[in-house]
Amino acid sequence: MKDYRALSFRGQIKIQQMAFVLVAFVLFFALVAVFYFSIKLGSLREEASTIRHEQAQAVVKKLSSTAEFSWTVDDCSSCVDLDKVFALKNRTAYKGFWGNSISLIQVRKIYPYSDTNANKECNSGNYPNCNLITLLSKNENYTSDEAFVALCRFDADIGVKCELGKIILGVKST
Amino acid sequence: MNEKKGMEFSFTWLFVLLVGSAILFIAIFAATRILDLGTEEYQTKLAAELGTILSPLETSLESGKYYTIKMPDETRLFNNCEEAGPFGKQEISLSVKSGLGKEWQRSGVPYSSSNKYVFSDEIVQGKNLDVFVKPFNFPYKIGDLIIIYNKKYCFVSPPEDVEDEILSFGLRNVNISKNKNNCPIDSTSVCFKSTGCDINVFIDDDKSGSIKKNKKTLYYYDSLLYAGIFSEPELYECQLTRLRKRASQLALLYAEKTQFSSERCGSGFADELELFANRLGNENIRFTDVAFEAEEIGEKNERLSCPLF
Numbered sequence: 001m002k003d004y005r006a007l008s009f010r011g012q013i014k015i016q017q018m019a020f021v022l023v024a025f026v027l028f029f030a031l032v033a034v035f036y037f038s039i040k041l042g043s044l045r046e047e048a049s050t051i052r053h054e055q056a057q058a059v060v061k062k063l064s065s066t067a068e069f070s071w072t073v074d075d076c077s078s079c080v081d082l083d084k085v086f087a088l089k090n091r092t093a094y095k096g097f098w099g100n101s102i103s104l105i106q107v108r109k110i111y112p113y114s115d116t117n118a119n120k121e122c123n124s125g126n127y128p129n130c131n132l133i134t135l136l137s138k139n140e141n142y143t144s145d146e147a148f149v150a151l152c153r154f155d156a157d158i159g160v161k162c163e164l165g166k167i168i169l170g171v172k173s174t
Numbered sequence: 175m176n177e178k179k180g181m182e183f184s185f186t187w188l189f190v191l192l193v194g195s196a197i198l199f200i201a202i203f204a205a206t207r208i209l210d211l212g213t214e215e216y217q218t219k220l221a222a223e224l225g226t227i228l229s230p231l232e233t234s235l236e237s238g239k240y241y242t243i244k245m246p247d248e249t250r251l252f253n254n255c256e257e258a259g260p261f262g263k264q265e266i267s268l269s270v271k272s273g274l275g276k277e278w279q280r281s282g283v284p285y286s287s288s289n290k291y292v293f294s295d296e297i298v299q300g301k302n303l304d305v306f307v308k309p310f311n312f313p314y315k316i317g318d319l320i321i322i323y324n325k326k327y328c329f330v331s332p333p334e335d336v337e338d339e340i341l342s343f344g345l346r347n348v349n350i351s352k353n354k355n356n357c358p359i360d361s362t363s364v365c366f367k368s369t370g371c372d373i374n375v376f377i378d379d380d381k382s383g384s385i386k387k388n389k390k391t392l393y394y395y396d397s398l399l400y401a402g403i404f405s406e407p408e409l410y411e412c413q414l415t416r417l418r419k420r421a422s423q424l425a426l427l428y429a430e431k432t433q434f435s436s437e438r439c440g441s442g443f444a445d446e447l448e449l450f451a452n453r454l455g456n457e458n459i460r461f462t463d464v465a466f467e468a469e470e471i472g473e474k475n476e477r478l479s480c481p482l483f
Contacts, residue, residue, distance in 0.1 A: 014186055022193055033204070044215065051222045058229035065234035066289065067315045067424055072483045077234035087430035093260040093423050097288045127434065154435055154480035 049173060052101050053143060056171040059102075060147045063167050068094070071152040079162065080107065082153040085133055086122055095136070103142035104170025105135040109151055111164035128153065142170035210279065213272060217282030220249070221268045225285035228292075231307050232318045238397075239307040240343040247271055251298040251322065252281055255412035260423065261288040262416035289420075291413045292320045293405035300324035304346050306404075308397040312461060313472030314428065314483035316421045319397055319413075321404045323347070328357030331367045333377065336399070364403055373403055382462045395461040418454050418461065425451035428482045435480050443474055 063069055064080050068088055071079035085107050088094060098105060109131035122130035146166045155161035224243070231239055248271040256263040267284035271277060291310075306321040328349045329340065340348055349361065354371055357363050365371035377383040385392045385402040392402040392410055402410055429447035450471060453464050461468075475481050 011184070011186065015189060018186070018189065018193075022197070025197070029201075047219065051219065051226065055222070055226045055229070058226050062229050062232055062234075065232060067317060067420070068427065070234070070315065072315060073481050075235050081431075083431045083434045084427060086434060087427050090430065091423070091427060096259070097261055099287065 049143075052171045052173075053145070055101070056143075056145045056169050060145045060167055060169040063105075063169065064147065064149045069167075071150075073152075073160070076150065076152070078148075079150045079152045080165070080167070082107070082128065082133075082151045085135070086127055089122070089133055089135055098136060101172050102136065102169065103138040103140050103172045104144060104168065106137075106168040107133045107135070107149075107151065107165060108168060109163055109165045138172075141173045143173045144168050144170040209274065213270070213279045214282050217268045217270055217279070219282075220245075220270065221266055221282055221285040224251075224266060224268065225287060225290075228290060228305075228320060231305060231320065233307055233309045236309075238309070238339065238343060239305075240345055241305045241307075242346060243303045243305055245270075245301050245303065248299070248301050249303075250278060250281070251294070251303065252284075253292050253294045253296060253298070253322070253406075253409060254284065255292075255409050255416065257412055257415045259288075261420055262412070263288055264290045264292055264413075264416075266292060289317065290320060291317050291401075291417060292322060293401040293410060293413055294322040295325075296406050296409065298322055298324055306343065306345060306400065308400055310397050310417065312395070312417075312421050313468045313475070314424060316417055316424060319401045321400055323404045326358060326361035327403070328354075328361040328363045330354050330357065330363060330365045330371060332364075333366060336366070375399070375403070378462075382465055393460050393462045395465055398461065414461065415457075418459070422451045422454035425454060431482055435482070443471070446471060446474070 064078050069080050069085060071081040071084075073081075114131065119132055120126065120130040122128070122133045146168050148164065148166050150162040151165040152160060152162040227243060231241060233239055250269040250271075252267045252269070254265040254267070256265065264287045265284040267281040269278050269281040272279050302324060304323050306323075308319045308321070310316050310319050324347065326347045326349070328351055329336070330351050330353065332340070332350060337350055340350060349358065351357050354363050354365065354368070362373065363371035364373040364375060366375045366377065372387075374386040375383060376386070382393070382395045383399070385394060385399070387402070388407055390407040392407055394402045398414070401413070405413070425447045429444040429451065432444040432447070450464070450467055453459060453467065475483060
């Protein structure tokens with residue numbers, strides 16, 4: 001005669017074993033998935049940062065040709081109209097124009113160098129005797145790219161006056 | 175005692191079947207989701223890279239640029255334009271043909287920009303995308319018209335300057351013919367001096383006119399002619415609104431610029447520029463309606479001792 005109690009007990013043990021194995025399986029695959037996604041997310045962040053950086057490099061090279069920056073009086077592809085850029089500083093409509101990933105846009109005069117004007121932000125009181133125009137500055141981490149340009153404007157004495165400068169573009173970093 | 179013969183279907187089996195199928199279902203579901211996510215990620219990356227490529231394509235001193243962008247696989251480009259905001263928004267998303275599951279997956283996250291103007295059909299499909307870039311001046315430079323196409327076109331008796339431009343840039347898939355009957359059958363015909371084509375261009379003067387396309391009339395000025403021919407009418411109108419808004423903002427910018435340069439160069443024409451900006455700010459105005467004012471401003475600027483643009 002079969003011992004049904006013993007059989008039932010063995011069956012319960014088997015079910016428990018199987019349940020433990022299944023739980024172990026699920027935990028194992030969950031851990032593998034977490035590991036996979038953490039690596040994937042890391043590489044995704046890196047790729048997003050690389051793409052943003054590439055975009056910034058492409059944008060900073062072409063910023064001097066945009067309608068808001070370009071010096072169109074003469075044929076000069078890397079000349080920036082300093083008066084126009086200074087006027088742009090006060091235009092609130094342009095605040096969101098450059099995109100969410102751009103954290104910083106600055107135009108800096110670098111030559112001829114003047115000690116008195118070093119890092120002097122331009123305002124209506126000191127323009128053009130200053131060397132920095134900040135168009136956008138968000139309080140966030142960024143990596144920056146630069147492009148050398150000629151900063152041109154009309155001077156009362158000498159006519160068209162171009163000085164060496166650079167455009168600094170900061171892209172939000174993660 | 176009689177023992178009944180048959181398959182024993184114990185609780186263990188039932189448990190294994192239920193849990194096994196649940197695990198299999200979850201595994202298949204997760205695999206499909208991961209695959210979909212991977213595709214979406216790839217498409218998003220591709221759209222962002224396309225956006226990066228479009229920046230160097232913009233013009234500086236050139237009268238135009240032409241490139242062919244080779245995509246890694248057969249791709250659908252979705253062009254979306256939004257008018258809202260001070261400059262509106264350009265969105266481009268991509269969907270790459272898949273060998274697994276659905277042929278065309280849901281497109282990735284769109285690349286978005288406020289200073290790009292892409293003119294095309296709503297969906298452009300192909301492995302090679304033709305990109306023709308033309309600057310748009312009114313009378314100062316407003317932006318670049320980025321025209322993306324990959325259909326075949328046949329221009330019937332175009333004006334000399336249009337013909338010269340197409341030949342000098344070597345636009346792929348654009349034929350020039352003296353007669354509509356000589357056009358390739360699978361091409362979209364564009365008539366300039368006659369009617370009866372898929373697209374009919376009516377030239378008013380050397381810069382402006384209208385284009386009849388899909389039973390709709392599109393008004394063009396200068397290089398907008400190409401944008402009108404290659405673009406979906408709704409997209410064309412939306413991009414024109416965005417260009418008009420930027421033209422208005424630029425007029426205000428030049429008006430402000432006169433304040434800084436007036437001490438050095440005498441008075442400019444800030445009032446006229448502000449008036450021009452207001453006119454351009456009107457929703458119902460077309461570029462052709464203010465073309466005369468634009469040309470007048472352009473002429474006045476040339477006469478200034480320190481031109482504004």
